[in-house]
Amino acid sequence: xxxxxxxxxxxxxxxxxxxxxxxxxxxxxxxxxxxxxxxxxxxxxxxxxxxxxxxxxxxxxxxxxxxxxxxxxxxxxxxx
Amino acid sequence: xxxxxxxxxxxxxxxxxxxxxxxxxxxxxxxxxxxxxxxxxxxxxxxxxxxxxxxxxxxxxxxxxxxxxxxxxxxxxxxxxxxxxxxxxxxxxxxxxxxxxxxxxxxxxxxxxxxxxxxxxxxxxxxxxxxxxxxxxxxxxxxxxxxxxxxxxxxxxxxxxxxxxxxxxxxxxxxxxxxxxxxxxxxxxxxxxxxxxxxxxxxxxxxxxxxxxxxxxxxxx
Numbered sequence: 072x073x074x075x076x077x078x079x080x081x082x083x084x085x086x087x088x089x090x091x092x093x094x095x096x097x098x099x100x101x102x103x104x105x106x107x108x109x110x111x112x113x114x115x116x117x118x119x120x121x122x123x124x125x126x127x128x129x130x131x132x133x134x135x136x137x138x139x140x141x142x143x144x145x146x147x148x149x150x151x
Numbered sequence: 152x153x154x155x156x157x158x159x160x161x162x163x164x165x166x167x168x169x170x171x172x173x174x175x176x177x178x179x180x181x182x183x184x185x186x187x188x189x190x191x192x193x194x195x196x197x198x199x200x201x202x203x204x205x206x207x208x209x210x211x212x213x214x215x216x217x218x219x220x221x222x223x224x225x226x227x228x229x230x231x232x233x234x235x236x237x238x239x240x241x242x243x244x245x246x247x248x249x250x251x252x253x254x255x256x257x258x259x260x261x262x263x264x265x266x267x268x269x270x271x272x273x274x275x276x277x278x279x280x281x282x283x284x285x286x287x288x289x290x291x292x293x294x295x296x297x298x299x300x301x302x303x304x305x306x307x308x309x310x311x312x313x314x315x316x317x318x319x320x321x322x323x324x325x326x327x328x329x330x331x332x333x334x335x336x337x338x339x340x341x342x343x344x345x346x347x348x349x350x351x352x353x354x355x356x357x358x359x360x361x362x363x364x365x366x367x368x369x370x371x372x
Binding site (some may be wrong): 080084088091110111135136137139141142 | 204209210213217229245246251252253255256257258259260298301325
């Protein structure tokens, strides 16, 4: 099974990289861009076939290492 | 005084910290590799140095914060040993939750590298007593992720309890309330982005950093 973990900054936490990306897009002529947020995606291959178990383990991974929940939020997607 | 400097892969101020501590206190610290799980007995000070531990992968300080030695550092902090995290070391202490808050990317996105005037916001701590009431120091800053963040309640509490120890005079990175360094409620764990270890020799351009390490020695008795 594969877990796809998406980590990004919580709403309300300044994201200067997202801001710079939005600005660069606007400069390129994409005037419809009003904002951008930048995060990261972590793909994890798991030797686990039980979806519920996998989800609970990946949640633990997020809390222990993958996200700093003071500033970040995370979302987990499982495939396979 | 007995001290230790923790060394991670990618630490690059470990030797600056060693030299500064030795110069300030007269005794060289033990250099402890991150894979160790025990610290020497009877320590008065643990320094987490600056650098780019683990290449800043995932988040600055995140992987170092979970390395084997940090369990022993946490235990020592709980037992009251003084712990100072400088720059990347401050990020490590926030990641291990020995200090509140987090360090975000600098608001201007620039890596800032310059000499920085700082206000000593609390001169009555284990880390600042030897400044003897002096209110201003100059330490170098050199970081990309020094923008201190905590929620408003936490910031109010830090300010109310005297846990803000250093403030920027001319904020280089967007840090909340100009915070450059904070300590825990008990007053034995300090994290700061500026480098007292790089203000420890006249050839550095100043020696304002030495009194920080001397303060710890004097409080250790």
